[in-house]
Amino acid sequence: MTDATLTPAAAANSRNWSHFALRWTLFTLLGLFALFYLMPLFVMITTSLKSLEEIRTGSLIAFPREVTFDAWRTAWSEACTGIQCEGLRPFFWNSVVIAVPAVAISTMLGAANGYVIAQWRFRGANLIFSLMLFGCFIPFQVVLLPMARMLGLMGLAGSIPGLIFVHVIYGIGFTTLFFRNFYVTIPQDLVKAAKVDGAGFFRIFWSIFLPLSLPIIVVTVIWQFTQIWNDFLFGVSFSQAGTQPVTVALNNIVNSTTGVKEYNVDMAAAIIAALPTLLVYAVAGKYFIRGLTAGSVKG
Amino acid sequence: MAPILDITNLRKNYGATEILKDINVSIEPGDFLVLVGPSGCGKSTLLNCIAGLEPISGGQIEIGGRDMTRVSPKDRDIAMVFQSYALYPTMTVAKNITFGMKVRGADAATQERKLKEVAAQLQIEALLDRRPGQLSGGQRQRVAMGRALVRDPKLFLFDEPLSNLDAKLRVEMRTEIKKLHHNLGATMVYVTHDQIEAMTLATKIVVMKGGVVQQIGTPAEIYNKPANLFVADFMGSPAMNLIPARAQPNGEGTRIEMACGGSAPIVLKDSRATGLPQDVILGVRPEDIAEAGFRAGEGVQEAACLIDMVEPAGADTYVVSNLGGKQVTARLHAETRAQPGQMLDLAFDLSKVSYFSPATGERLN
Numbered sequence: 304m305t306d307a308t309l310t311p312a313a314a315a316n317s318r319n320w321s322h323f324a325l326r327w328t329l330f331t332l333l334g335l336f337a338l339f340y341l342m343p344l345f346v347m348i349t350t351s352l353k354s355l356e357e358i359r360t361g362s363l364i365a366f367p368r369e370v371t372f373d374a375w376r377t378a379w380s381e382a383c384t385g386i387q388c389e390g391l392r393p394f395f396w397n398s399v400v401i402a403v404p405a406v407a408i409s410t411m412l413g414a415a416n417g418y419v420i421a422q423w424r425f426r427g428a429n430l431i432f433s434l435m436l437f438g439c440f441i442p443f444q445v446v447l448l449p450m451a452r453m454l455g456l457m458g459l460a461g462s463i464p465g466l467i468f469v470h471v472i473y474g475i476g477f478t479t480l481f482f483r484n485f486y487v488t489i490p491q492d493l494v495k496a497a498k499v500d501g502a503g504f505f506r507i508f509w510s511i512f513l514p515l516s517l518p519i520i521v522v523t524v525i526w527q528f529t530q531i532w533n534d535f536l537f538g539v540s541f542s543q544a545g546t547q548p549v550t551v552a553l554n555n556i557v558n559s560t561t562g563v564k565e566y567n568v569d570m571a572a573a574i575i576a577a578l579p580t581l582l583v584y585a586v587a588g589k590y591f592i593r594g595l596t597a598g599s600v601k602g
Numbered sequence: 603m604a605p606i607l608d609i610t611n612l613r614k615n616y617g618a619t620e621i622l623k624d625i626n627v628s629i630e631p632g633d634f635l636v637l638v639g640p641s642g643c644g645k646s647t648l649l650n651c652i653a654g655l656e657p658i659s660g661g662q663i664e665i666g667g668r669d670m671t672r673v674s675p676k677d678r679d680i681a682m683v684f685q686s687y688a689l690y691p692t693m694t695v696a697k698n699i700t701f702g703m704k705v706r707g708a709d710a711a712t713q714e715r716k717l718k719e720v721a722a723q724l725q726i727e728a729l730l731d732r733r734p735g736q737l738s739g740g741q742r743q744r745v746a747m748g749r750a751l752v753r754d755p756k757l758f759l760f761d762e763p764l765s766n767l768d769a770k771l772r773v774e775m776r777t778e779i780k781k782l783h784h785n786l787g788a789t790m791v792y793v794t795h796d797q798i799e800a801m802t803l804a805t806k807i808v809v810m811k812g813g814v815v816q817q818i819g820t821p822a823e824i825y826n827k828p829a830n831l832f833v834a835d836f837m838g839s840p841a842m843n844l845i846p847a848r849a850q851p852n853g854e855g856t857r858i859e860m861a862c863g864g865s866a867p868i869v870l871k872d873s874r875a876t877g878l879p880q881d882v883i884l885g886v887r888p889e890d891i892a893e894a895g896f897r898a899g900e901g902v903q904e905a906a907c908l909i910d911m912v913e914p915a916g917a918d919t920y921v922v923s924n925l926g927g928k929q930v931t932a933r934l935h936a937e938t939r940a941q942p943g944q945m946l947d948l949a950f951d952l953s954k955v956s957y958f959s960p961a962t963g964e965r966l967n
Binding site for chain 2: 500
């Protein structure tokens with residue numbers, strides 16, 4: 304009596320309602336999860352904008368009564384990292400000087416390795432690729448001592464080139480994996496056609512493969528930049544005063560202060576240290592997903 | 603004339619597996635050589651060896667009188683069209699076509715002139731600024747041809763260039779390739795698994811199976827005088843009827859007897875065949891069996907057969923009967939009186955038949 308007598312319009316209406324309800328439940332749940340994940344960031348930002356006085360008296364999740372950027376200025380240029388009191392600034396630049404060349408070099412090497420392994424099959428190519436993959440899964444701690452010894456022998460101990468070297472070596476496994484998996488989807492006939500056309504190894508790489516590689520370059524750059532910028536262990540192990548990256552300096556700001564804990568400065572410093580990776584995601588995030596799912600090339 | 607491509611004793615192994623065994627082929631300038639065979643017969647590998655894209659394990663390849671066995675592909679004076687077209691995805695059509703010249707350092711004016719010539723020849727002038735991704739299959743095919751043509755090489759190599767096209771376009775492009783060959787007078791080597799393509803295009807066919815050359819010859823030779831059972835069965839559609847039969851010397855010629863399903867054996871007398879063993883396989887093309895009275899001439903013998911099936915196909919009617927335990931197809935005229943389940947007098951043209959040894963599969967006459 305009920306369903307059978309429903310007019311088509313009414314049936315459509317009820318369908319719309321259940322669709323509507325489902326949608327809103329979904330959005331509400333997603334919204335709640337998002338709020339939950341944003342909570343720490345919210346606390347960090349509000350805390351960094353409060354004065355110490357207000358932090359001591361107010362609530363953790365309250366908005367600042369009086370917005371002040373003092374903590375940010377202190378974190379950037381005045382906070383003490385041990386005996387030195389120049390804030391994060393010099394270390395931030397250390398990180399830039401380490402990350403940019405390390406990302407560039409490891410990406411280029413990964414592209415070249417991937418190209419060779421995927422398109423110029425040679426005896427033992429699979430073995431070499433497996434070994435490189437294995438390199439991705441070696442825990443950082445295992446290589447600390449041998450690497451320290453190596454850097455010492457090479458005269459790079461405690462220097463920025465030394466840190467670049469370490470990050471490049473550690474990154475090659477991943478970058479090779481990314482590029483190799485991208486290049487195996489490209490038909491081998493392309494290389495053959497280019498060979499018949501007279502192009503050599505590097506010409507084919509430069510003129511045909513690199514122009515195709517933008518999506519995977521974006522993925523690799525984001526991945527490598529995040530890894531290298533956020534690295535703490537190598538940074539703290541292989542640096543010395545003056546060459547420490549921003550992550551190590553952040554740790555020193557937070558852990559080496561005596562007396563009253565300046566939570567606002569700590570929070571501001573943490574946000575500053577995290578900004579570049581956030582920025583990279585914001586700018587290139589959509590290419591990241593696209594690049595990860597990029598499939599074969601239609602020729 | 604000196605051969606433009608001369609392959610002697612070519613061998614190719616992958617580890618212990620032999621892919622190509624002792625290949626000997628040679629072609630003259632202007633020839634259209636088709637390598638044909640079922641998939642996995644080594645025809646594409648052979649083409650890659652000619653191109654220099656695969657190293658060979660033994661033997662010699664000469665192109666234009668020069669030993670090219672160890673020469674790299676770019677110096678062999680060849681151009682190649684691939685099954686996947688292999689167009690460079692990030693380059694425009696124009697750049698695709700001129701890439702080879704650019705790599706070889708041709709000046710811009712020459713590039714421009716040759717590009718114009720080839721584009722006009724293939725009617726792709728309107729596509730020059732597009733990228734391969736924006737083209738249809740047929741257009742990509744043309745661009746791939748253009749990339750080969752612009753090089754003006756001694757030898758064109760085609761690796762199944764039509765197999766990614768739909769049936770109609772395939773027939774069109776086939777005609778166009780034939781025209782191109784005719785107009786350019788170029789020498790071409792063409793790989794296909796399609797025996798009709800092979801028959802229509804080739805001036806010379808190489809039939810391959812399991813890395814071994816089965817027969818080399820003109821399309822007519824391959825069709826009329828197949829060297830063995832494999833070639834007989836592979837070339838031609840519908841395939842050649844291969845009927846087990848008993849042969850007995852009889853006066854000048856031979857008496858051929860075939861079992862006939864449901865009735866007395868059929869006996870034919872081939873006055874020209876001699877020296878056949880007792881057991882043979884008789885190969886006869888469907889078009890060499892006609893309805894009695896519609897085929898005359900020396901060597902035509904008539905016999906009554908039980909018809910199992912009648913398949914009208916417009917221009918012809920195919921009838922199926924059972925001889926020597928095998929289904930035998932005959933191609934009759936469209937208005938035949940044949941009825942399934944009834945006897946019909948068929949005329950066998952024995953001047954066109956082949957005899958094969960059941961043991962070795964080799965041709966006997």
